[in-house]
Amino acid sequence: MPIYEQGYTRWEGEIQARPMRFWPILRRGFLAELKRRRTLILLFLAWAAVLIRGVVLYGDLRAGSLLQSSGLLKTGLSFFYSALKGQSVFVILFVLLSGTDLVSKDRRFHALQIYFSRPLTPNDYILGKLGIVSAFVFAVSFLPVLLLWIFAVAVSVQQGYFATVWSAPLLALFYCGLWAALAGLMVLMLSSVAQRSAIIAVSWVLLWGLLVVDGVTRILKMLTGWSLWSLVNVDANLKQVGAWIFGADRPLGYHPLLSVFVILAVGAICYVILRKRIRPVEVVL
Amino acid sequence: MIQAPPTSPPDTSMVVLKTQNLSRWYGQVIGVNDLTVDVSPGVTGLLGLNGAGKSTLFKLMAGQLKPSAGVVRVCGHDLAHYRGLYRLIGFLAEPDALYESMTGREMLVYLTRLQGFTKDEANDRTQRALQRTHLVEAADRRVKGYSKGMRQKIKLAQALAHDPQILFLDEPFNGMDPVSRKESMDLIRELGAEGKTVMVSSHILHEVEAMTSRILLIHRGQILADGDIGEIRDAIERHPHRIEVHCDSPRALASEFISLQDVQGLRVSSENALLLESDLPREVYRLLPEFALRPEMGVRSWTTLDDNLKSLFEYLVEDGR
């Protein structure tokens, strides 16, 4: 381009393919969070927790599956489901650590205008941000449990063990995907609505069904005998779906399809609110 | 460092604020490097470029940061060890931080009571501080609703409500309109005239110049100049004084000055102006009125172009590089 051409010139080069435009947002956000010491410490702890399970399983298999046969350790697919549930604390932490500031900071510093001055759609933006949260959720849930499955299959001497657990990775992938998507959409929605990360974090904990909601639904069940009160508890419904697909004991007394409906409804509501709040231009009247 | 020679022997017994070998580093980066400074009563302007160490020095002197080495002394005592010395100190911080849910009066009374005054004393002092900063009318409104200028004034009011002997004012005129600026500058001059030690940190040179002729210039963590602006200017030998004379016959005037030993350079800057450069302008100033009396020269006026803080600042920083 000649040096004297100071005006606008149409870009002649390549533009990132349409489906991948969220990728720079995801990559940048993930690496920025990964650089922090606390992230590395928590990742280490999350993997250590699964490692301990692996050691216990190995010991049990070598001892003739005593723990499993007495019911003290889950067998088959349920073992991997309980391993996933055991990672809940880390999933919660990473959702809050990586997710609370993602949209609120962009809104506070008027960065949305900068994002949308690029060839990005709001869905690209949402996908990129959701990808950051999901990447960490997968890093502390699906990936370690996948390695646990590989290890379990490798060391098991039981006949037909693989036949009972072959579907575990696929089920775990589906469950963790649902987990990441729902938790991520909820935290992004709250991040687009509130400004302070403290309020966002506590709101997420409340909406997810931890703390107050859990106790309240139990008491309502006790008072009225209706188990449907648990429909408001997102965490319980997710666990209901998880138990259903892994063939484990279901915590709630109604059909899992109701839980699927609740999860999809909550996810849709969060997406709609988030989409409304992601605007390139704020109109101030 | 350029230290202006004092016109009279310094009375160190009057100095209440001193630093001794003060240093502060952040990891590998030195913020302030081995500074020893006596700050006399009156108004002193603390100047420096961004990143020079001005904010660090200011915060060290106000006790907001702990020195990595050296000490800040107030009345001979180490400020880091005696929090009671804050009874003598008033501080106006640069960040826009106030107790938003309180009214201006409530905030001042609270902060004044924290200086050890009773409720009645705090109320009286608050009223006086509000009067001095022209905030009485807005005093009973929530701080949340204050304009930027009012917010700055309330910060100034809390710094002087308890009648401190030492005042640290960090960018005190941020957000103020011209009228408020003038009022605040007058107030600061008054405080200096009362014998208080007032340090003002600013990068708006003409404002500092309007309040004081005494400056402390910091560059790259070290003191570059300390003293009166005029005296420092005289001490800078590398940059001769530049005097512009407006007259009808600049060339004729130039021929009169060319033979003077103290004149280093002459330039006819325009049809009606002559630019003189001189290391010792006193002789030039002595002669100029004589030439002004000669009608053929047509001398109308003369100005010193760089006997001001801006030029001083530029010369010192340029040399300091």
Next chain:
Amino acid sequence: MNGRELQEAYADKPPATLEPSLTIGLVYNAAVKELVRRKRLVFLGMAVVFPLVLTIIWRFYGTEEISPTEFFANIGGLVYLKALVYLVSLFFGVPTIHDEVEGRTITYLFTRPLSRGAVYAGRLLAVQSISALVLTASLAVCFLLMVVGNAQAINLDFIEVYTNYFLVILLAVFCYTAIFAFMGTVFKRPLIWGILYIFAWESTVSVAPMRLQMWTLEWHLRNLIVSRQDVQASLTDFVRGLLSVEYSLPLWGSLFILLGVVTLFTFLGGMVFGRKEYVIN
């Protein structure tokens, strides 16, 4: 006073700091007024309304099957102790000092002749008072909703259970706010650490096998509930089996430990606050 006079006046001894009790009083008053005006009080108020809603539902639907004692034991255990105490303590405790630092108003307190420990104590006391007040108000309304027009609810059993839970809940609030205030002083993102403490430590370790559970405050608080009713829980059979081995400690032992925790974390928080350097930009 001019410079020379000042030098002479303070040559031997510098001016003294304010008396700690006066500092605590002044900071406490200002902090209480500030907390009462804050939006977070409204937000928490909404959360604290939950047990009141449950009580109303009990009055309409549940008084026949579930006795007041049993109902309140469940509310006290599942909603107040397991949830609201955490929520209130977290929400008020963490920003004890963090708020002043984030708002940069801490500079005003640092440039006054105040003992930092006293400032910390004043703010912590204010936070604990407001937290306790919020929960006390909820408990009081709950009590009124249960007994007004329901004379049979007022019996010795119920009063005993109610008083027991009331006192334990207040003690819990004081303990947890002290801990979360300490976290607020030490950590950059204290809320996350507070949530980690609740879910990874208190909720998980309190149901752990062997003596490990005695390292949680929750265990000691449960130990102080003298009139234990059948409280629903989501414990697995595995855990229930392990918990059938009971570890015991006299009441005064748990009380001593809990009061010790409040004292320890108050002291530690004050110490860290006193020594920490805050770079306010």
